[in-house]
Amino acid sequence: MGRPVGYTFGLAALVVTAFCIRFLYKFGSRDKRLPPGPPTIPILGNAHQIPGQSVEKKFKEWADIYGPIYSLKIGAGTLIMLNDKRTVHDLLDKRSAIYSERPKDQQMMTALAENFAFWDANPAWRASRKIAAHFVSPKNLDETVMAVQEAEASQLMHDLLNTPEDFFNHVKRVTASVASIVIFGFRAPTPDSFWATVSSTPGTYLPIEQFPILNYIPSFLVPSKKRAKTCFDTVSSIWVEAHSQVVARRQKGDHRVSLGDRLISGEMKSDVEMSPRQEANFIGTLHQGAADTTSTMVLTNILYLAKHPWIQKKAQEELDRVCGDHRAPTWDDFKNLPYINCIVKESMRMRPVLPTGVPVRVNRDDWFDGYLIPKDSAVFCPAYNIHMNADLYPDPHNYNPDRYLNRPLLAMSYAGSPDYENRDHYSYGAGRRICVGIHLAERTLWRLTARLLWAYSIKPELDEKGNELEIDTDAYDDGLLCCPKPFNVRFVPRSEKHVEVIKKDFEAVEDYLKTWE
Numbered sequence: 001m002g003r004p005v006g007y008t009f010g011l012a013a014l015v016v017t018a019f020c021i022r023f024l025y026k027f028g029s030r031d032k033r034l035p036p037g038p039p040t041i042p043i044l045g046n047a048h049q050i051p052g053q054s055v056e057k058k059f060k061e062w063a064d065i066y067g068p069i070y071s072l073k074i075g076a077g078t079l080i081m082l083n084d085k086r087t088v089h090d091l092l093d094k095r096s097a098i099y100s101e102r103p104k105d106q107q108m109m110t111a112l113a114e115n116f117a118f119w120d121a122n123p124a125w126r127a128s129r130k131i132a133a134h135f136v137s138p139k140n141l142d143e144t145v146m147a148v149q150e151a152e153a154s155q156l157m158h159d160l161l162n163t164p165e166d167f168f169n170h171v172k173r174v175t176a177s178v179a180s181i182v183i184f185g186f187r188a189p190t191p192d193s194f195w196a197t198v199s200s201t202p203g204t205y206l207p208i209e210q211f212p213i214l215n216y217i218p219s220f221l222v223p224s225k226k227r228a229k230t231c232f233d234t235v236s237s238i239w240v241e242a243h244s245q246v247v248a249r250r251q252k253g254d255h256r257v258s259l260g261d262r263l264i265s266g267e268m269k270s271d272v273e274m275s276p277r278q279e280a281n282f283i284g285t286l287h288q289g290a291a292d293t294t295s296t297m298v299l300t301n302i303l304y305l306a307k308h309p310w311i312q313k314k315a316q317e318e319l320d321r322v323c324g325d326h327r328a329p330t331w332d333d334f335k336n337l338p339y340i341n342c343i344v345k346e347s348m349r350m351r352p353v354l355p356t357g358v359p360v361r362v363n364r365d366d367w368f369d370g371y372l373i374p375k376d377s378a379v380f381c382p383a384y385n386i387h388m389n390a391d392l393y394p395d396p397h398n399y400n401p402d403r404y405l406n407r408p409l410l411a412m413s414y415a416g417s418p419d420y421e422n423r424d425h426y427s428y429g430a431g432r433r434i435c436v437g438i439h440l441a442e443r444t445l446w447r448l449t450a451r452l453l454w455a456y457s458i459k460p461e462l463d464e465k466g467n468e469l470e471i472d473t474d475a476y477d478d479g480l481l482c483c484p485k486p487f488n489v490r491f492v493p494r495s496e497k498h499v500e501v502i503k504k505d506f507e508a509v510e511d512y513l514k515t516w517e
């Protein structure tokens with residue numbers, strides 16, 4: 001005889017309920033085979049423990065508890081954090097063939113659809129990366145744009161002489177201008193010029209990949225979906241405008257040595273065909289990667305130098321020995337001014353612009369140190385965790401450029417070396433996706449730091465009684481980039497002779513700079 005319908009229905013409901021409870025309980029939980037990590041709760045996993053601010057400090061706290069590799073669960077997603085030199089080298093450098101995709105993220109993919117920094121390691125990414133790497137190679141930079149980059153540094157020194165209180169804007173202008181020259185063949189003469197202000201970001205959005213149920217919310221209830229599309233349109237229209245200005249200039253017969261010029265003329269060709277809009281977004285991506293990151297690092301340098309006058313003195317003794325007071329340093333002095341390089345490295349270690357790094361996605365299941373790294377995990381090289389590890393950098397919270405005295409080379413020499421234990425820092429990332437603009441960034445940072453220290457003593461602001469105000473090296477914005485909050489310092493020229501040279505240097509390049517406008 002068959003069972004009553006009510007009984008069968010009840011049993012089915014019980015099974016479904018049990019299944020749902022088990023599913024919800026398991027959703028967000030950590031598979032036992034994963035690297036360790038903080039306890040999870042159903043559904044959210046660790047999402048509720050991730051703070052909205054200073055997230056890098058929380059990541060570091062967990063690194064202190066769970067060691068060189070740990071995992072976090074965000075709903076269905078897995079984050080893997082690599083906290084020492086060996087784990088980064090073994091996974092991101094040595095196994096880069098599988099650790100080079102970018103995490104899948106629908107809304108980022110809409111907002112940044114033609115930004116190759118967020119593409120998987122596909123043929124189009126390879127083609128873009130190849131051109132970019134070739135164009136911002138040391139050889140090309142030193143052969144084609146060295147003179148104008150030195151001239152830009154001369155303008156910065158002059159701007160600081162005239163309106164030192166405006167130094168944030170001067171620094172932002174010069175780094176944007178340096179990038180614009182290389183990428184578009186145009187410079188930004190003032191902080192409000194078109195070439196100094198191009199940039200936009202998508203803002204916050206729903207974590208759909210980690211919580212797929214969010215996909216079922218109707219689009220009209222999710223403003224971030226619309227925002228992602230608007231972001232793409234806005235950014236794209238800026239780069240298309242920038243690209244068309246290069247085309248228009250060339251049509252007037254004014255051909256320059258920028259990447260844009262070479263692509264438009266066909267002198268350089270992508271292995272994967274690009275439409276004019278894609279070409280515009282490709283070079284725009286480089287500008288976006290270059291401008292704010294570099295200015296942020298220069299501002300960090302200024303902040304930390306103002307706080308540590310004895311470091312300035314040490315650098316200035318070296319500068320005086322090599323350049324005297326009759327000429328400013330140039331890139332040709334790099335080998336003779338090793339302490340400037342130490343200062344650049346130490347600022348990058350103390351305050352990496354992207355403290356948690358930019359994650360890659362592993363494209364298949366992998367095993368490391370007995371742990372499972374599941375396919376599609378987002379794998380982080382959080383520079384802050386590594387840089388604040390006292391075993392790797394003794395007394396890590398102390399700003400001490402001397403720790404780099406025995407590492408006189410530029411960052412790429414260490415990042416590309418198999419001797420991973422000797423690596424200087426991780427502020428440019430690691431593996432196949434390491435910052436493609438590293439050579440340009442290193443040159444700009446060194447040049448500007450050397451010039452600043454040669455020309456000025458950077459001093460704290462004075463209060464109304466003439467006492468120096470305290471410099472707060474912890475006052476940083478909590479945005480996408482780790483940038484110092486607005487602060488005040490004084491740029492005191494080192495002598496009358498230095499002032500004379502600053503003025504003369506600028507006079508000598510003023511007309512030449514105009515040819516790049």
Ligand code: HEM
Pocket residue numbers: 116117118129136285286287289290291293294297353354357358359381427428429430431432433434435436437438440441
């Ligand atoms: C101080 C200055 C800079 C810092 C700190 C910096 C930092 C970084 C970091 C951390 C990444 C992610 C690397 C990874 O995924 O492991 C990155 C990627 C990138 N950077 Fe930079 N960057 C700087 C300057 C530049 C410059 C000057 C350019 C352009 C000329 C540039 C263009 C890019 C691009 C296009 C990517 C994406 C690379 C890819 O996904 O293949 N960056 N940068």
